Amino acid sequence: MDTSFFVAWMEEIATAVQAQRDHLTQLDAAIGDADHGSNLDRGFGEVRRALADSPPETPGSALLLAGSTLIRKVGGASGPLYGTAFRQMGKSLGDVPDVSLAELSTALDAALAGVQKLGAAVEGDKTMVDALAPAVRALAQAVQEGAKPEDALSAVAAAAQEGARATIPLQARKGRASYLGSRSAGHEDPGAASTALVLSALRTAGFR
Numbered sequence: 001m002d003t004s005f006f007v008a009w010m011e012e013i014a015t016a017v018q019a020q021r022d023h024l025t026q027l028d029a030a031i032g033d034a035d036h037g038s039n040l041d042r043g044f045g046e047v048r049r050a051l052a053d054s055p056p057e058t059p060g061s062a063l064l065l066a067g068s069t070l071i072r073k074v075g076g077a078s079g080p081l082y083g084t085a086f087r088q089m090g091k092s093l094g095d096v097p098d099v100s101l102a103e104l105s106t107a108l109d110a111a112l113a114g115v116q117k118l119g120a121a122v123e124g125d126k127t128m129v130d131a132l133a134p135a136v137r138a139l140a141q142a143v144q145e146g147a148k149p150e151d152a153l154s155a156v157a158a159a160a161q162e163g164a165r166a167t168i169p170l171q172a173r174k175g176r177a178s179y180l181g182s183r184s185a186g187h188e189d190p191g192a193a194s195t196a197l198v199l200s201a202l203r204t205a206g207f208r
């Protein structure tokens, strides 16, 4: 996976987030403040612009630029969390020009560690961690089994989607939704839903 793959990933995310903007905002209206779709749509639009303005030379620098842009342009909880995730991925990749599946797995693990260090959420707290953590495990397993890249990325997408759906019955223990207590149960977490979009876009970036 080369620099153009990672730029394509960011473009696929921007497209998916724009298409799902209202859906993400509806999820956030139920248990938050109804801004998750607009936060991410604005943020990934800025990421697309930043990458076009300063074309990155390595996968790592593409992800560092994406992360810094999200931190700068998106307020709320999700901007710094997504920004940290991409920055940690970028740092993990260093300046390798072509990323192996194993290196992507290590980088995604670093993203999860960064999100958990910043937000202190564990699995089951009804946050983006509930989609990210199973996806990290799915990729590690695929690497261990020597899976083909397209199968590995499909496994990542499936694990994230399943993790996001599994947040529906949970009671939120982190973020704005936690203020609702038991009333947060019965709704999918918006950040977990967007994380499933972000990770599913890896697969579409690979196939286009």
Ligand code: ADP
Binding pocket: 028, 032, 033, 035, 036, 039, 075, 076, 077, 078, 079, 081, 115, 118, 119, 120, 121, 126, 127, 128, 129, 174, 175, 176, 189, 190, 191, 192
């Ligand atoms: P805000 O809640 O500030 O309006 P967003 O609506 O953009 O920000 O994002 C909300 C999402 O952020 C939640 O659905 C949840 O997935 C995620 N989130 C909030 N707090 C945390 C945290 N401490 N750790 C991980 N994810 C979190």
Ligand code: MG
Binding pocket: 028, 032, 033, 034, 035, 036, 076, 176
């Ligand atoms: Mg919100």
Ligand code: MG
Binding pocket: 033, 035, 076, 077
């Ligand atoms: Mg907000």
